[in-house]
Amino acid sequence: MKIKQLASIAVFLTGFFLGVSSIQAAEPVVILNVSYDPTRELYQEFNAAFAKHWLAKTGQKVTIKQSHGGSSKQARAVIDGLEADVVTLALAYDVDAISEKAALIPSNWQTRFPQNSAPYTSTIAFLVRKGNPKGIKDWDDLVKPGVSVITPNPKTSGVARWNYLAAWGYALRQSGHDEAKAKEFIAQLFKNVPVLDSGARGATTTFVEHGIGDVLINWENEILLGGEGLGKDKFDVVVPPTSILAEPTVSLVDKIVDKRGTRTVAQAYLEYLYSEEGQEISAKHYYRPRLPSVAAKYTKFPKLELFTLQEFFGDWQKANKTHFADGGTFDQVYLQLSKERR
Amino acid sequence: MNTSIIAAGKDLQWKDSLTTESSLVRRLLIAAAFLYLTLFLFVPLVAIFSEALKHGLSGYIESFFNEDALAAIRLTLLVAAVAVPLNAVFGVAAAWAIAKFEFVGKQALITLIDMPLAVSPVIAGLIYVLLFGAQGWLGTWLAEHDIKIIFALPGIVLATIFVTVPFVARELIPLMQSQGREEEEAAITLGASGWQMFRRVTLPNIKWSLLYGVILCNARAMGEFGAVSVVSGHIRGLTNTMPLHVEILYNEYNAVSAFAVASLLTLLAIVTLSAKVLIERKTASPDRLKSRR
Numbered sequence: 001m002k003i004k005q006l007a008s009i010a011v012f013l014t015g016f017f018l019g020v021s022s023i024q025a026a027e028p029v030v031i032l033n034v035s036y037d038p039t040r041e042l043y044q045e046f047n048a049a050f051a052k053h054w055l056a057k058t059g060q061k062v063t064i065k066q067s068h069g070g071s072s073k074q075a076r077a078v079i080d081g082l083e084a085d086v087v088t089l090a091l092a093y094d095v096d097a098i099s100e101k102a103a104l105i106p107s108n109w110q111t112r113f114p115q116n117s118a119p120y121t122s123t124i125a126f127l128v129r130k131g132n133p134k135g136i137k138d139w140d141d142l143v144k145p146g147v148s149v150i151t152p153n154p155k156t157s158g159v160a161r162w163n164y165l166a167a168w169g170y171a172l173r174q175s176g177h178d179e180a181k182a183k184e185f186i187a188q189l190f191k192n193v194p195v196l197d198s199g200a201r202g203a204t205t206t207f208v209e210h211g212i213g214d215v216l217i218n219w220e221n222e223i224l225l226g227g228e229g230l231g232k233d234k235f236d237v238v239v240p241p242t243s244i245l246a247e248p249t250v251s252l253v254d255k256i257v258d259k260r261g262t263r264t265v266a267q268a269y270l271e272y273l274y275s276e277e278g279q280e281i282s283a284k285h286y287y288r289p290r291l292p293s294v295a296a297k298y299t300k301f302p303k304l305e306l307f308t309l310q311e312f313f314g315d316w317q318k319a320n321k322t323h324f325a326d327g328g329t330f331d332q333v334y335l336q337l338s339k340e341r342r
Numbered sequence: 343m344n345t346s347i348i349a350a351g352k353d354l355q356w357k358d359s360l361t362t363e364s365s366l367v368r369r370l371l372i373a374a375a376f377l378y379l380t381l382f383l384f385v386p387l388v389a390i391f392s393e394a395l396k397h398g399l400s401g402y403i404e405s406f407f408n409e410d411a412l413a414a415i416r417l418t419l420l421v422a423a424v425a426v427p428l429n430a431v432f433g434v435a436a437a438w439a440i441a442k443f444e445f446v447g448k449q450a451l452i453t454l455i456d457m458p459l460a461v462s463p464v465i466a467g468l469i470y471v472l473l474f475g476a477q478g479w480l481g482t483w484l485a486e487h488d489i490k491i492i493f494a495l496p497g498i499v500l501a502t503i504f505v506t507v508p509f510v511a512r513e514l515i516p517l518m519q520s521q522g523r524e525e526e527e528a529a530i531t532l533g534a535s536g537w538q539m540f541r542r543v544t545l546p547n548i549k550w551s552l553l554y555g556v557i558l559c560n561a562r563a564m565g566e567f568g569a570v571s572v573v574s575g576h577i578r579g580l581t582n583t584m585p586l587h588v589e590i591l592y593n594e595y596n597a598v599s600a601f602a603v604a605s606l607l608t609l610l611a612i613v614t615l616s617a618k619v620l621i622e623r624k625t626a627s628p629d630r631l632k633s634r635r
Contacts, residue, residue, distance in 0.1 A: 032577060037593075040593075040594055041594075065577050065578060065579065065580055066577070066578050067575055067576045067577045067578070068576065068590070069576055077493065077575055079476065079477060080471050080475035080476050080477060080478070080492060080493075081474075081475050081476030081477075081481065081485070081490075081492050081493060082492075082493040082575040082577075083490070083493070101477070102476060102477065201593045202593075205592075205593065
């Protein structure tokens with residue numbers, strides 16, 4: 001009899017605690033999205049949309065905190081202990097770095113979400129002064145003498161690496177895969193670069209607000225935002241006939257979501273980027289949507305021929321080793337240039 | 343020519359026997375100093391306020407009434423409220439030890455107190471990342487015990503303390519050294535306890551310098567950018583202090599709000615400076631000098 005009573009008390013207690021924990025699941029939750037520079041406006045709107053969607057679906061209130069900065073710098077912060085539930089960075093290499101250096105993310109992370117874990121894409125384009133006084137139309141116009149080019153530092157900036165690889169890929173295509181000629185092209189290009197900012201937003205500010213340079217190479221989304229948002233009367237957008245398909249990638253940070261118990265909501269958050277509404281918001285903020293139905297609606301994206309990273313460089317690990325690691329082609333080119341300048 | 347030199351010479355005897363410049367040179371120098379200050383200090387200050395008020399007073403006030411701005415203001419005040427008292431206590435203790443006693447390693451202690459002035463704030467931030475970061479020396483242990491230091495309030499407070507350590511101590515050391523220890527010794531001989539001596543003799547002697555040091559320390563604590571930027575993680579509404587918030591707003595092309603928050607920081611600086619001037623007057627007043635001698 002006593003045992004039965006005890007058992008019923010135990011059952012009651014278990015039920016009580018389970019009940020409490022299920023109530024807890026519906027309690028407000030906070031997740032942190034560590035992202036790169038130009039996504040500020042995108043995630044501001046997307047976060048509000050997701051919070052609304054999640055509340056309607058589950059009854060749980062979710063707050064998404066944001067942190068922005070240069071992509072590699074942000075990856076470094078996550079490695080050093082910034083507790084991101086999700087990262088939405090400029091290139092796969094930075095997520096790889098988190099996976100390698102801190103083991104917070106499994107190495108197969110890129111296969112966990114559709115389309116290489118890149119819910120939206122972009123490309124690399126140019127912003128020029130109104131009326132395009134230097135007549136810049138394609139990549140080879142950037143290496144002409146007297147053209148001042150603004151691009152950030154590929155050592156610290158995600159977009160600068162995309163810029164670099166886009167120019168390299170263009171030169172490879174022009175020269176019939178001649179690596180030496182591509183390197184020469186890059187050397188010519190960087191000869192025209194007066195300042196190397198540390199991040200995409202810094203480079204835009206240099207060009208737009210400080211008035212330095214004839215052409216800014218940057219994310220298409222940053223260029224379109226800069227061109228339309230900051231002064232249609234001051235700048236023109238130039239999209240070259242060929243450029244690279246840039247895939248900014250997203251991932252859960254597994255160790256953190258498991259520790260904080262936020263896996264479900266973080267997973268749903270990233271999945272929602274692929275939804276109709278998520279894609280609409282991406283497109284609105286000048287990121288090229290993946291969903292064909294949304295892409296069809298937004299005609300503001302110029303048509304151009306896009307080559308992929310895989311086509312010329314294999315993957316990010318390889319591209320990084322050849323071009324951006326210490327002693328890579330960027331270091332070689334820069335060393336050469338600083339010798340010439342002396 | 344001759345007469346003017348003689349006239350200037352007469353002037354000299356009257357005013358200040360150390361200067362030998364003619365009044366023209368003096369006026370030119372003063373004008374140059376004023377011009378310099380106007381160009382590099384006053385004009386930028388005016389620019390901050392005019393940019394901030396570009397869209398009128400309502401736009402200015404609106405800049406403060408959003409969650410992120412309020413959180414940044416709260417965080418800045420909180421960090422200063424922790425860092426400044428700690429540094430005040432440490433500064434008094436260190437200055438006391440250095441000024442009144444001889445001990446081995448005194449010179450080393452003075453050098454250490456000065457170090458934050460010599461070290462770049464970025465390094466100040468990075469040393470804490472190296473110590474407490476997830477990959478740092480104590481990282482694993484901290485993670486096991488679920489203690490967050492970097493990219494959270496403790497890290498920001500630590501970095502702020504680091505860069506503001508010298509201000510109070512530096513202000514007090516020369517004063518306490520010049521005062522010597524006779525008054526304290528007299529108090530002890532007359533039967534005062536250690537605490538009584540400190541409260542009745544030491545503290546009244548140093549109070550204005552202490553306050554001055556605290557004010558400088560506070561100004562730096564609220565304005566610190568570099569060291570805090572490294573350990574903050576830049577989470578909006580959580581770990582952004584006012585200087586970091588200004589940078590974010592500016593990078594978002596939100597110049598009005600950026601300058602509005604910057605103007606608030608500037609106002610804090612102006613209040614600080616006014617307090618400093620008041621205190622300097624107090625320190626220079628005759629009864630104060632009498633009491634010191």
